[in-house]
Every structure is written in structure tokens, then in C-alpha cells.
Amino acid sequence: MEQIDKYLREHDIKPSLQRIAIMEYLQSHKTHPTADEIFNALYPSIPTLSKTTVYNTLKIFVEHNAALCLTIDDKTAHFDGDTSFHAHFFCLGCGCIYDIPIADISNVLKTEIDDLTITETHIYYKGYCKKCLEEKLKKQKEIN
Amino acid sequence: MEQIDKYLREHDIKPSLQRIAIMEYLQSHKTHPTADEIFNALYPSIPTLSKTTVYNTLKIFVEHNAALCLTIDDKTAHFDGDTSFHAHFFCLGCGCIYDIPIADISNVLKTEIDDLTITETHIYYKGYCKKCLEEKLKKQKEIN
DNA sequence: AAAAAATTTGTAATGATTACAAATTTAGAG
DNA sequence: CTCTAAATTTGTAATCATTACAAATTTTTT
Ligand SMILES: [Mn+2]
Ligand SMILES: [Mn+2]
Ligand SMILES: [Zn+2]
Ligand SMILES: [Zn+2]
Numbered sequence: 291m292e293q294i295d296k297y298l299r300e301h302d303i304k305p306s307l308q309r310i311a312i313m314e315y316l317q318s319h320k321t322h323p324t325a326d327e328i329f330n331a332l333y334p335s336i337p338t339l340s341k342t343t344v345y346n347t348l349k350i351f352v353e354h355n356a357a358l359c360l361t362i363d364d365k366t367a368h369f370d371g372d373t374s375f376h377a378h379f380f381c382l383g384c385g386c387i388y389d390i391p392i393a394d395i396s397n398v399l400k401t402e403i404d405d406l407t408i409t410e411t412h413i414y415y416k417g418y419c420k421k422c423l424e425e426k427l428k429k430q431k432e433i434n
Numbered sequence: 435m436e437q438i439d440k441y442l443r444e445h446d447i448k449p450s451l452q453r454i455a456i457m458e459y460l461q462s463h464k465t466h467p468t469a470d471e472i473f474n475a476l477y478p479s480i481p482t483l484s485k486t487t488v489y490n491t492l493k494i495f496v497e498h499n500a501a502l503c504l505t506i507d508d509k510t511a512h513f514d515g516d517t518s519f520h521a522h523f524f525c526l527g528c529g530c531i532y533d534i535p536i537a538d539i540s541n542v543l544k545t546e547i548d549d550l551t552i553t554e555t556h557i558y559y560k561g562y563c564k565k566c567l568e569e570k571l572k573k574q575k576e577i578n
Numbered sequence: 579a580a581a582a583a584a585t586t587t588g589t590a591a592t593g594a595t596t597a598c599a600a601a602t603t604t605a606g607a608g
Numbered sequence: 609c610t611c612t613a614a615a616t617t618t619g620t621a622a623t624c625a626t627t628a629c630a631a632a633t634t635t636t637t638t
Contacts, residue, residue, distance in 0.1 A: 306585070306634090326625080338633095340587040345626065347586095362556075364505045364595095366625060379550050390547060403534060405564035406523050412506075414556040420549035450603090450616070470594080482602095484618040489595065491617095508626095510594060579638100586633065592626080602617065608610085 301356040311336060312347050316357055316371030322378070322387040324366045362387065362414045377413035383422025390415060445500040455480060456491050460501055460515030466522070466531040468510045506531065506558045521557035527566025534559060 294314045298305045311332050315323070323331070329344045348369055351357035358370040362380045368387055377390040392413060402408060418426060438458045442449045455476050459467070467475070473488045492513055495501035502514040506524045512531055521534040536557060562570060 304584085304635095308586075324625090338587075342588075342627085343586055359508065361505050361508045364503065364511055367508055379547060379552070381550075382553070388550070403523060403559070406525075406532070406559070406561055407563075407567050408523070408559045408561040409526070410558075410560040412556075412558040412560070414554075414558070415547070415550070415552045416554040416556070417550055417552040419551075423551050448604095448615085452617075468594090482618075486596085486619075487617055582635105582637070584633105584635070587631085589629090589631105591628070594625090595623080597622070598620090600618085600620105602615105604613105604615070606611105606613085608612105 298356065301351075301354040303350060303354050303356060308336065308339060308343050309347050309350075311339075312344060313351065313356065313371065316351075316369060320372070320389065322360060322368040322370050324368055326366070328369070360387065360412070360414075362412075362416070375411070377415065379415040379417065381419040381422055382416055383418050383426065386419060388419075442500065445495075445498040447494060447498050447500060452480065452483060452487050453491050453494075455483075456488060457495065457500065457515065460495075460513060464516070464533065466504060466512040466514050468512055470510070472513070504531065504556075504558075506556075506560070519555070521559065523559040523561065525563040525566055526560055527562050527570065530563060532563075 294310050294317065295305045297317075298309060298313060303309060312328060315328055315331060319331075321327075325341070325344045325348055328348075329339065329341045332344075333339050348357065348359070351369070352359045355373060356371075358373055360368040360370060360378060362368065362378055363385060365385075372389070375392065377392045379388045379390050381387075390413075438454050438461065439449045441461075442453060442457060447453060456472055459472055459475060463475075465471075469485070469488045469492055472492075473483065473485045476488075477483050492501065492503070495513070496503045499517060502517055504512040504514060504522060506512065506522055507529060509529075516533070519536065521536045523532045523534050525531075534557075
């Protein structure tokens with residue numbers, strides 16, 4: 291818990307009960323949760339928590355590079371407490387998101403393009419996890 | 435225009451006045467427009483056009499791999515009539531999206547991971563275009 | 579202890595997207 | 609050509625994630 295406090299300070303974020311709880315949740319759950327999922331998970335232990343606070347806090351985390359906002363899912367934003375460079379897999383069936391380690395491609399990816407200043411690079415895979423692929427094939431069969 | 439008709443048929447999409455107009459717009463405007471932008475652009479020439487039709491049609495295009503849906507912008511979906519593999523740059527200031535050619539990284543990117551079946555691979559850069567970076571620096575100065 | 583600043587909260591608004599049923603158009607059979 | 613069914617389009621209402629905003633609370637400074 292002291293680690294979280296330190297992590298926030300290192301990113302110029304003043305720790306508070308809510309901020310610590312949200313960052314602690316982000317870093318201990320590698321599921322890339324949505325704001326809503328974080329709220330529902332923390333609400334029982336922090337009954338005064340407001341959903342607005344979750345949204346506000348996540349925005350602060352992202353602005354201070356203490357967390358990543360993933361726009362891989364067109365329905366809702368997902369958040370990642372791991373800011374190291376890695377790719378993501380998004381299942382079009384169930385919506386789960388997995389981390390995908392990526393070899394060093396600094397020689398392939400650009401850090402500057404023409405007059406564009408790059409601040410973030412994202413690599414996303416989309417497809418179907420094992421469970422969802424099986425269900426999909428089963429439905430295909432039923433049709434034929 | 436005949437080209438569009440053929441392109442749609444090749445993707446098993448029955449051409450209609452609206453579908454042709456939307457695909458024609460997508461392929462002739464490399465701006466990665468939103469559904470709303472497409473609607474506003476086509477409405478003058480097709481006054482009966484419904485925004486629902488634009489959404490429905492774009493969904494069909496994506497399902498048939500005749501267009502790409504970009505989730506790079508957390509505000510709204512953008513669409514791309516170019517389905518060849520390329521990366522995108524999204525300006526966090528003005529929201530413009532540029533195509534970024536990408537060297538062949540088939541050796542780096544995966545096509546199969548564990549039990550995950552990949553159907554799409556996306557590479558996104560985020561940052562600031564020249565104009566927006568200058569505005570941003572100007573505002574910084576004003577503060578200091 | 580009082581005042582100011584920062585943070586949190588609850589509610590209302592926003593805005594993109596979807597659900598749905600009616601209207602229109604297209605395709606096929608006779 | 610005419611009738612009927614299927615496909616497509618349309619308009620409106622609903623959904624739902626996110627944000628705006630102002631009041632309440634907590635923290636910091638004086
Ligand atoms: Mn991750
Ligand atoms: Mn493109
Ligand atoms: Zn799945
Ligand atoms: Zn810009």
C-alpha cells in the first residue's frame with residue numbers, strides 16, 4: 291500500500307483514499323477494467339465513493355502517465371495500471387483483454403513523423419479467445 | 435462509380451444508392467470520417483438519407499471487411515475505406531487522423547497467440563500535429 | 579480557529595450509438 | 609404486368625458511457 295502512495299507521488303499525484311484505492315485496484319487486477327467495473331469493485335469497501343470520482347481520478351492518472359487508457363473497445367474505455375510498452379488482445383466475443391508481450395520494434399515504430407509529435411504508441415489485436423471461438427463455430431454449424 | 439459497385443459486390447454487399455454513396459465517400463475522402471460526418475456530407479445530395487442508415491451501412495461494411503472501424507478516438511468511431519495494412523496517427527488536439535505507412539513487421543506481429551485467434555491488427559500513434567503542438571506550447575508560455 | 583484551496587460527491591446534461599417498428603424499395607413468382 | 613415476400617431504409621425513442629456543474633466535504637495554509 292505504501293508502494294502505491296509512492297507511485298502516485300512519483301507521478302505528481304497527491305495521494306488520497308480514493309486515488310490510492312483506484313490505483314491499487316488497477317495495479318493488482320490485470321483485467322484492464324472499465325471505470326464502471328472499478329467503481330463496482332470498490333464501492334462495497336468505500337460506500338461514499340462516487341462514480342464521478344472514478345472517472346475524474348482515472349483521467350488524472352492518464353494525464354500524469356500513471357495509467358493507460360485503452361480505446362480498443364468501442365463500447366467503453368478500459369484502463370491499465372501497467373504503463374510499460376506492451377500490446378493488447380481484445381476478444382470480440384466476450385470483451386476480455388489480454389496483455390501481449392511485444393519484441394523490441396523500436397526500429398520499426400516511429401517516434402517522429404513529418405510534423406507530427408508522437409506521445410503514445412498502441413498495438414491492438416482483435417479476434418476471439420478459445421472459448422468464444424468454439425461458441426462461434428458451434429453457432430455456424432447450427433445454421434448449416 | 436462502377437468501381438464502387440464492383441467493390442461492394444466483391445465483398446458480398448448488395449449495392450444500393452445509399453451504400454454506393456457511403457462507400458464512394460469513404461474511398462474518396464482519406465480523412466477517416468465519423469458516421470456523423472458522412473451523414474452531413476451526403477445529406478444535401480440525398481435528402482432522404484437517415485443517420486440510422488449510415489450507421490447500419492458502416493456496420494455492414496466492417497462485417498464484410500469492406501471498411502475498417504478505427505477505435506483510436508474515445509469520443510466516436512472513425513471509418514476507413516482503405517483496408518490495406520497501415521498505421522494511424524491521431525492528433526489529441528484537433529482529432530485529425532493521418533495514415534502512416536508501416537514497414538513490414540510480419541516477423542514481429544503475431545498472427546496467432548496461444549489460444550487466441552487474431553482477426554485484426556491495429557497500430558495507432560497519438561500525439562499532436564504541427565498546428566496543435568504550436569498552440570499547446572503557446573498556452574504553456576502564457577501560463578509561465 | 580478561520581479562510582482558502584483541493585477533492586469528492588450527486589445530479590443533470592450530453593452525445594454517440596442502437597432498438598424497433600413503420601414505410602419504402604426491390605426481387606421473384608405467376 | 610401484378611401481387612407478394614424479402615430486403616432495405618427511415619424516423620423516433622431508448623440506452624448508456626461520459627462529462628458538466630455546483631454543492632458538500634476534506635485538506636492545507638494563514
Ligand atoms: Mn495491459
Ligand atoms: Mn487509414
Ligand atoms: Zn472471448
Ligand atoms: Zn491537431
